[in-house]
Amino acid sequence: MTSGKKYKMKTNTKARLLVARISFLQEELSIIEEENREALKAFQDFVLKDQYVLDKIKKNEETRTKEYQSSISEKKIDPIKPKLKTSQAPKEKKLYKKIVRKTHPDKLINLSKQEKLKKEKLFKIAKEAIENDDYYTLFNVAKKLDIFDIKITEKHVESFKGKIVNLESKINKIKNSIAWQWYTSDEEAKKTIFEKYKTII
Numbered sequence: 001m002t003s004g005k006k007y008k009m010k011t012n013t014k015a016r017l018l019v020a021r022i023s024f025l026q027e028e029l030s031i032i033e034e035e036n037r038e039a040l041k042a043f044q045d046f047v048l049k050d051q052y053v054l055d056k057i058k059k060n061e062e063t064r065t066k067e068y069q070s071s072i073s074e075k076k077i078d079p080i081k082p083k084l085k086t087s088q089a090p091k092e093k094k095l096y097k098k099i100v101r102k103t104h105p106d107k108l109i110n111l112s113k114q115e116k117l118k119k120e121k122l123f124k125i126a127k128e129a130i131e132n133d134d135y136y137t138l139f140n141v142a143k144k145l146d147i148f149d150i151k152i153t154e155k156h157v158e159s160f161k162g163k164i165v166n167l168e169s170k171i172n173k174i175k176n177s178i179a180w181q182w183y184t185s186d187e188e189a190k191k192t193i194f195e196k197y198k199t200i201i
Contacts, residue, residue, distance in 0.1 A: 099141055
């Protein structure tokens with residue numbers, strides 16, 4: 001008979017699962033973005049054959065030009081505010097220092113040119129990641145450098161979840177676009193989608 005006690009997954013296990021999910025979504029997004037470039041081109045080529053659409057686009061461009069010229073004369077330029085850097089937690093700094101010890105250009109003197117370029121690239125990625133509080137990227141760089149004594153906290157788990165939400169949002173935005181839906185539909189559905197497009201441009 002079980003005690004009914006709820007199993008609590010270890011933070012590191014949760015992080016590993018989330019990292020695997022992020023890697024999968026990044027690959028999916030990359031493939032979809034590549035295919036979407038073809039979808040946009042095909043849809044644009046098809047759209048520009050329709051005279052009604054061409055006339056509508058021309059009219060919209062004329063309206064936008066007038067609105068833009070009007071806004072230029074009234075626009076106020078706001079002063080540029082300096083970007084404030086966020087202060088990283090000790091664990092992030094500690095991991096970053098471990099990465100720097102393996103990738104900083106001053107530490108690469110005895111390496112081959114190819115190995116130097118590889119580690120210099122990782123150094124730049126890690127530097128940008130620490131500046132942007134991107135612990136997932138920092139975590140990935142550490143793994144590539146065989147740094148495995150990484151302390152994962154619930155804060156990092158939450159940031160990984162946020163990255164997943166962001167990636168899923170980008171994928172869904174493409175899949176919900178008219179160009180994508182038109183490109184991935186059969187001929188009958190393409191006609192319906194195009195007619196809908198003509199009503200909203």
